[in-house]
Amino acid sequence: MATEGLHENETLASLKSEAESLKGKLEEERAKLHDVELHQVAERVEALGQFVMKTRRTLKGHGNKVLCMDWCKDKRRIVSSSQDGKVIVWDSFTTNKEHAVTMPCTWVMACAYAPSGCAIACGGLDNKCSVYPLTFEKNENMAAKKKSVAMHTNYLSACSFTNSDMQILTASGDGTCALWDVESGQLLQSFHGHGADVLCLDLAPSETGNTFVSGGCDKKAMVWDMRSGQCVQSFETHDSDINSVRSCRLYDLRADREVAIYSKESIIFGASSVDFSLSGRLLFAGYNDYTINVWDVLKGSRVSILFGHENRVSTLRVSPDGTAFCSGSWDHTLRIWA
């Protein structure tokens, strides 16, 4: 009825204004406890000296752009995936390839190593996440043992095992994240709330191990409770897709706000991936201008810029014991830096 429609519009409008005023109040609340900036607190910390990091290993073998990589807990093996559908497991210390499998799709944008070291997971334009057990048989046929675990309605952008080989967390271009049981392929929990493609995720190292953060094309970083599927916190200060931002931002979860921005006028290309060194003092970021910038997290300044890749850096991760980090690039190679 016309009158009902009118009533609904009024309620919609009033709801909208209520939501907006609450958002404003929330910002005020957040701002109340912001009594100091990071660089002020960090004044007493000594500045870092010159850093010299070099490429210690170059892994060649992918026939096309390297899109993703992950370390094994043994601190030397890595898995990497590329645009041509190939997923390779390397002993990066010796640069030998130990396993290789060809996915039935191109643009394998996500790959992960299982905590036990006995399996890998990967996915991309096939909208799925598949798990492959790793064996050491002579004529291993990895493709035969493939297990399809996750099913999304759009490309898979990131995946990660939780504390065990039996659960996988995925992020997708369909705007959702999901937690899956590997054995049965069952969906255990889904996480809705991003307004656009979700591009990356990371699990919290907290003692309770119950949360993870995801970043998306809607410029938001959202923190989720794995048990309930609810978003418990979100940060929205980035000015573009959280996968090609020109500035890296640091958010403090307890203070519930952004606490630092890492950017430089001369950096005009976006950063595609970041990782902290073991102590959290250094932030390594790989950029689309083929370089890796090393930031002093506390002082907010850039410590070093690393050249070497011949195309954009698409993925970057520090090794589990912090001795080195690995970067993968569209120039078909991976480099280990230390």
Add this chain to the structure above:
Amino acid sequence: MERMIVSMQDPDMGIKMRNQRLLITVIPHAMTGNDIVEWLIQKYGISEEESLHLGNLIVKHGYIYPLKDPRSLVLRADESPYRFQTPYFWTSTKWPATELDYGRCHRATGTDTGCHPFAATLSATASLAAIYLAKKNIRKQGDLIEHEKDNYNLLHKRINHTWDFVVMQAREQLRAAKQRRKGDRIVIDCQEQAYWLVNRPPPGAPNVLEQGPERRNCHTTRVQLTKNMDYYKREIEYCRKAMARTRVKSSICLEGYIKFNEQYVPHDPIMSGCLPSNPWITDDTTYWAMNAPTVTIPTKLRVERWGFNFSELINDPLGRTQLLEFLKKEFSAENLSFWEACEELRYGEQSRISEIVDSIYQQFLAPGATRWVNIDSKTMERTLEGIKTPHRYVMDDAQMHIYMLMKKVGEGGAGQRRAGQDPDVSAGPGLLPTVPQVGPLQEPAGRGHHSPGDQEAVRAGAEPWGPPGVVPAGSDPVLPAGSSPSCASSGIPAPARPCCCPRAMPRRGAGALPPPPCPRRRAESPPALRERPDPAHSPAAGPCRQ
């Protein structure tokens, strides 16, 4: 990038352009490669290497083009002349056709002779490309480069119907060009050349315009978030919850973060190096062998880390065995087993949930169970109720309770020792100092500076990573930065070097445990360092190891 380009062309602050010589021709409004590099260095305060790299990217993207060697989009930091590309040719200038993918259209219709629905718009770029190649073809009298020849033929097939127009245009443009001065002709040729190199890269050359699979942001419609009543209701609920959450003052959070840094920096191989050496740098894997998950003798650094917070201890396989040993002595080993079983439940297979819950109940929770764990009645009640409908998280409360219990016990033992209190009063033999350790042979040659730091209570007080910790009674004496531990000149009674036991070396940063006992050091141990006699001069302590 375009903002940068605009500022480069700023009449006052931009690059100074002059007439440049190209062999005998004079080209106006040009600059040298050197000019570009210098300007970038000045403007952004970057190094020459970075400036050259950045400049090269600008050229690769077609915003500046070379006049001397137009086939190669490379910036040379010398006297080679360059010019700014006209905005008409900028990659961001969206011509209606450039958004259409050449190949995609081809696949869509599967035909060779033009694509019907897209014919009108596609032919815009196709015609331009065709005209460009036709001109070249005429000028070079058919002697085109391989891939240009292929493209030319392909275009010929596709827009066959307008080919006469293409050739006519090409001829017309060539004739008009002849009227121009040589300088202008060169500039126009280079401009065009650069544009096509960027937009139709030769095979093998990287395509700087490639972006990867399409990503939609919230301005496109793939993920529908209709802003209806439900949406706003959810927003309101989220805001309400968020308002109610406890926040912590920035100063406290940031201090906590800094403390964490300071505590972990000595353990960060990239910051502080690692002993004997970083395997990646020296190809020597001893470091990994020494730090393998299960090793008979853990390194000093590793043991120190267990003291940072409980999760470090329990998550390290060796630490966990130590914890188990300790708990056994306290007759509370079932707690760890319970915790481990709960972890298995939380991260285990979906199909085994009921089975695991049942097993946990039988072993740990049932009245009269062999390994009954001591949980408070409320939690027990809740848990038993929850078991009726078993799910992955049904043991969470109980698990947390037991975890906290172990944490208190585990840290209590070690914590009291750190505070330097009389060990006889402590809860037990304490966890950590009884572990014989391997230490590094000398101070690692760290990279960059460490902050000798204020030796405050830099300990597990670093929230949220650690428990509200026990503050060591009095700080350890601060070593003057850079001094070797054996330095006695400052008058600070450092544990002397003469003992070759590596454990004699004080550690900076962490609220260090008192160095484990070394029988040889007894005589040298300066009384000023400790408030009471060195607790662990028992011969039962592990032998001195290198």
